[in-house]
Amino acid sequence: MARIAIVDSDLSFNSEPDDTLLRAGLRANLNFPYECNVGSCGTCKFELVSGEIKVLSETAPGLSDRDRKKGRQLACQCIPMGECVIKIRQEEGPPAEFCPARLKAKLIKVTDVTHDIREFQFQAVSPATFIPGQYAMLQLPGVSGERAYSMSNLPNDDGVWSFMIRRVPQGVGTQVLFDGLTLGDEIGIDGPFGKAYYRSESERDLVCIAGGSGLAPMLSIARAWSNKPKGNQERLTFFYGGRESRDICGETMLQQLPEFNQQLQFIPSVSNTGSGEAMNSWKGRTGFIHEVMHGFEGLDYANSDFYIAGPPVMTQSVMDFLRESHAVPQERIYFDRFF
Amino acid sequence: MSASNSVDIQDAIRLCQVTDVAEGNGLQINLPERPPLAVFKIEGQIFVTDDTCTHGQASLCEGEIEDGVVECPFHQGAFEIATGKAISAPCSVHLKTYQPILVGEDVFVHLDKGSS
Numbered sequence: 001m002a003r004i005a006i007v008d009s010d011l012s013f014n015s016e017p018d019d020t021l022l023r024a025g026l027r028a029n030l031n032f033p034y035e036c037n038v039g040s041c042g043t044c045k046f047e048l049v050s051g052e053i054k055v056l057s058e059t060a061p062g063l064s065d066r067d068r069k070k071g072r073q074l075a076c077q078c079i080p081m082g083e084c085v086i087k088i089r090q091e092e093g094p095p096a097e098f099c100p101a102r103l104k105a106k107l108i109k110v111t112d113v114t115h116d117i118r119e120f121q122f123q124a125v126s127p128a129t130f131i132p133g134q135y136a137m138l139q140l141p142g143v144s145g146e147r148a149y150s151m152s153n154l155p156n157d158d159g160v161w162s163f164m165i166r167r168v169p170q171g172v173g174t175q176v177l178f179d180g181l182t183l184g185d186e187i188g189i190d191g192p193f194g195k196a197y198y199r200s201e202s203e204r205d206l207v208c209i210a211g212g213s214g215l216a217p218m219l220s221i222a223r224a225w226s227n228k229p230k231g232n233q234e235r236l237t238f239f240y241g242g243r244e245s246r247d248i249c250g251e252t253m254l255q256q257l258p259e260f261n262q263q264l265q266f267i268p269s270v271s272n273t274g275s276g277e278a279m280n281s282w283k284g285r286t287g288f289i290h291e292v293m294h295g296f297e298g299l300d301y302a303n304s305d306f307y308i309a310g311p312p313v314m315t316q317s318v319m320d321f322l323r324e325s326h327a328v329p330q331e332r333i334y335f336d337r338f339f
Numbered sequence: 340m341s342a343s344n345s346v347d348i349q350d351a352i353r354l355c356q357v358t359d360v361a362e363g364n365g366l367q368i369n370l371p372e373r374p375p376l377a378v379f380k381i382e383g384q385i386f387v388t389d390d391t392c393t394h395g396q397a398s399l400c401e402g403e404i405e406d407g408v409v410e411c412p413f414h415q416g417a418f419e420i421a422t423g424k425a426i427s428a429p430c431s432v433h434l435k436t437y438q439p440i441l442v443g444e445d446v447f448v449h450l451d452k453g454s455s
Contacts, residue, residue: 041428330396
């Protein structure tokens with residue numbers, strides 16, 4: 001165990017072997033800045049004042065040349081090798097409601113969602129504590145490194161963690177999940193993580209925008225929205241974008257919610273507008289999600305919270321659209337930047 | 340720096356005087372009913388951008404300025420002051436910039452002519 005001190009403060013915390021500085025700090029309930037946990041977003045920068053660290057990725061995209069010249073590191077990519085003193089800025093406001101913790105869980109159910117997305121359910125012995133919209137890091141047997149996946153279910157005392165995961169061609173992690181694991185096999189789960197969690201206290205309309213396996217956190221948020229006491233004027237508009245009609249999913253889960261087709265509207269869209277048999281069978285909206293939103297009349301941009309989860313291009317396009325076309329302030333747009 | 344009286348300052352808003360901004364620094368300008376602007380002076384030249392970082396709720400006027408780049412004090416994302424271009428994560432959305440109009444010692448901008 002290594003003791004880590006934060007310079008110019010009275011704060012210090014312990015880091016377990018193989019834990020990154022970021023995760024060790026979050027486990028100690030410190031409010032460290034971060035979003036992705038995987039070296040991409042560049043939010044968890046810090047400076048090493050003294051001590052020795054092991055860097056997991058020297059080429060993490062979250063660090064610019066400018067950062068490297070200034071001697072900055074990413075807390076999510078550094079493992080302390082002994083006592084360290086670091087310089088890091090803590091976020092304002094209270095820290096996360098749940099500190100991340102490592103646990104073991106067994107695969108109990110696998111369900112096909114689309115041709116390449118499956119829902120995997122794992123059972124742990126302790127309650128599944130997280131806020132809808134958050135994610136966990138999965139440690140899979142025989143796979144080096146961990147993978148970040150968002151929960152699709154609601155927090156529960158039964159210890160069930162559900163993830164919707166898209167098969168990545170030649171992806172080592174998803175190959176194990178899709179082809180290697182059988183029911184009863186054990187994996188490691190570390191979580192919860194993420195700042196793009198549902199702010200249930202808001203009474204504004206809710207807009208969920210998902211693509212690919214980004215369905216999972218948006219579904220979790222939609223379920224939490226459905227469960228909360230609310231006025232009958234509060235609406236949820238749920239956009240889902242796929243390349244082809246066979247990519248579209250989410251409707252069967254949302255239909256389970258009593259508000260479906262009343263306060264809750266599901267708007268799927270297909271972006272591949274080529275001819276082809278699959279396209280000819282699609283009778284719904286076409287275009288990228290930000291284009292569909294542009295032509296959709298039913299949103300109150302001045303009085304809505306926007307949650308986004310999906311491929312980077314989709315997230316960026318939607319974010320640009322919200323800011324430039326409707327001046328939605330960034331404090332009403334929630335997403336974790338995995339790019 | 341070139342001052343001009345021939346430019347159209349009708350509907351432009353006066354932000355400050357050139358001398359109000361220290362060399363190599365940014366001055367936050369608060370305006371009614373809109374987010375603040377930042378007036379920077381880099382090697383004697385005036386630049387105007389939005390003051391709020393495009394990633395978090397931070398004032399860029401409180402950030403470090405070096406080589407024409409301002410760095411957000413929250414997460415060290417960075418922007419080129421002259422162009423507003425985001426050049427360091429976690430910032431990816433460019434910063435809106437405004438063409439400063441100098442009339443004598445006064446700095447004006449057209450708020451509706453910002454570019455991002």
